[in-house]
Amino acid sequence: MNERHRYDPVAIWLHWLVAVLVLAQFATGWIWGFFERGSEPRFYLFRTHITLGSAILALALARIGWRLTHRAPPLPQGMSRLQRIAAHAGHGLLYLAILAQPALGLLAISAFGKTLGRWPRDLHNLGAKLILAIVMLHVAAVVWHQFIRRDGLLSRMLPSRLAVRT
Numbered sequence: 128m129n130e131r132h133r134y135d136p137v138a139i140w141l142h143w144l145v146a147v148l149v150l151a152q153f154a155t156g157w158i159w160g161f162f163e164r165g166s167e168p169r170f171y172l173f174r175t176h177i178t179l180g181s182a183i184l185a186l187a188l189a190r191i192g193w194r195l196t197h198r199a200p201p202l203p204q205g206m207s208r209l210q211r212i213a214a215h216a217g218h219g220l221l222y223l224a225i226l227a228q229p230a231l232g233l234l235a236i237s238a239f240g241k242t243l244g245r246w247p248r249d250l251h252n253l254g255a256k257l258i259l260a261i262v263m264l265h266v267a268a269v270v271w272h273q274f275i276r277r278d279g280l281l282s283r284m285l286p287s288r289l290a291v292r293t
């Protein structure tokens with residue numbers, strides 16, 4: 128595959144690192160509720176959620192900085208105008224998600240929480256559902272490109288030794 132049509136290695140590693148951490152956030156956020164209040168696993172999952180979530184915020188800032196200073200490959204040929212708009216809008220929402228969701232999480236646990244009331248928590252919980260829906264659409268789009276359109280889109284975001292040469 129032509130190097131011009133691939134993401135650069137930094138963009139690729141940041142993408143997968145953040146993707147794995149986001150999945151860990153869903154796991155921890157939804158599993159701690161099964162444990163009793165005050166129990167050790169619940170506390171441990173909560174601590175992990177806060178640590179990994181804060182790492183996502185830092186990585187999101189690095190990622191956006193990198194994206195603004197490095198060119199992304201052009202979308203595959205032959206996509207309609209609507210498909211291009213959907214792809215850009217979806218990616219924009221995912222960037223917004225990895226900034227706004229940790230920010231709401233931090234507001235929810237910070238001292239401000241006392242004066243701000245419940246809204247950061249409520250928005251964070253709503254945000255989790257919205258992000259899950261967007262990530263599912265994102266993965267569905269990749270599957271569509273890979274198996275129906277067969278334009279090798281996934282390879283653009285894989286390290287070159289894993290990418291299928293086309």
Ligand code: HEM
Pocket residue numbers: 142145146147149150194199202218219221222224225262265266269280281282283284
């Ligand atoms: C298993 C899950 C995932 C798969 C298979 C996947 C796959 C991909 C692929 C193949 C691209 C490249 C699209 C292109 O070439 O134009 C991409 C881009 C992107 N992905 Fe994912 N992704 C996953 C999860 C996530 C998650 C969890 C997030 C963030 C919450 C995310 C955020 C993004 C963003 C923001 C882009 C656009 C990159 C840019 O153009 O700057 N992805 N993803």
Ligand code: HEM
Pocket residue numbers: 149152153156157176177179180181183224225228229230231232233235236248251252255258
């Ligand atoms: C992209 C990053 C994050 C994702 C995807 C995420 C996801 C989630 C999910 C799925 C839940 C459970 C929601 C529910 O019960 O319905 C949750 C709850 C929570 N998260 Fe996060 N989270 C992220 C970052 C953070 C950060 C950085 C913090 C704190 C510094 C945080 C603090 C919390 C808190 C306090 C709750 C419990 C809210 C409540 O009491 O209802 N999260 N998060």
